Amino acid sequence: MAAAVSTPFSIPMLMILFITLVYQAYAQIPQPTDRETTYVFYLQDITRGPNATVAAVAGIKGRNWNFNTFGSVFVVDDPVTMGPSPGSTMVGRAQGLLVVSSRDGAYVNVVLSIVFNSWQFNGSTLELQGINRQNDNVRTVSVVSGSGQFRFARGYATLQTVAYDPPTARSTVRFTITLRT
Numbered sequence: 001m002a003a004a005v006s007t008p009f010s011i012p013m014l015m016i017l018f019i020t021l022v023y024q025a026y027a028q029i030p031q032p033t034d035r036e037t038t039y040v041f042y043l044q045d046i047t048r049g050p051n052a053t054v055a056a057v058a059g060i061k062g063r064n065w066n067f068n069t070f071g072s073v074f075v076v077d078d079p080v081t082m083g084p085s086p087g088s089t090m091v092g093r094a095q096g097l098l099v100v101s102s103r104d105g106a107y108v109n110v111v112l113s114i115v116f117n118s119w120q121f122n123g124s125t126l127e128l129q130g131i132n133r134q135n136d137n138v139r140t141v142s143v144v145s146g147s148g149q150f151r152f153a154r155g156y157a158t159l160q161t162v163a164y165d166p167p168t169a170r171s172t173v174r175f176t177i178t179l180r181t
């Protein structure tokens with residue numbers, strides 16, 4: 001008669017050992033702790049006329065202070081809306097500075113606060129900073145911080161001009177903002 005194979009482990013003990021090993025292996029895989037959230041807003045920009053939302057305030061003496069001239073500094077106060085239409089629900093304003101920062105006039109340094117004044121983020125801000133490569137279809141700037149509900153925010157924003165009407169100097173820029181929270 002063959003002796004029964006003996007093991008010091010009972011079946012339940014083996015199962016517990018197996019589960020423990022699987023759990024330990026899983027625990028060593030880095031788990032994503034950050035959650036990405038994407039928001040889409042539209043900036044409504046008017047570059048001239050009585051209702052202009054962008055104004056040249058400084059530049060190199062003797063040169064035209066425009067978007068293609070190195071050294072031109074603009075102050076901005078653009079409505080930010082939910083949809084692409086200028087009449088769509090306003091959620092806040094994009095306020096800050098644009099500086100033509102490359103000598104060939106192609107790059108603009110952007111320092112903008114999105115100041116929410118309605119909707120779910122009323123009172124909060126997002127702080128955007130970076131280089132706007134004006135000739136690129138899609139531009140990217142950083143989201144460096146925020147306040148209120150966006151404290152410690154970080155991420156990036158892609159900018160794409162979705163409408164431009166030369167006679168009225170109006171343009172609409174889509175901001176797709178991806179944050180890690």
Ligand SMILES: *[C@@H]1O[C@H](CO)[C@@H](O)[C@H](O)[C@H]1NC(C)=O
Nearest residue numbers: 046048049050051052168170
């Ligand atoms: C400027 O805005 C006012 C008030 O919204 C409006 O009545 C006027 O038509 C606008 N002017 C131009 C040139 O768009």
Ligand SMILES: *[C@@H]1O[C@H](CO)[C@@H](O)[C@H](O)[C@H]1NC(C)=O
Nearest residue numbers: 116117118119120121122123
């Ligand atoms: C946004 O907040 C301000 C200041 O707290 C308040 O006066 C205003 O009514 C709020 N607006 C909306 C649309 O909730």
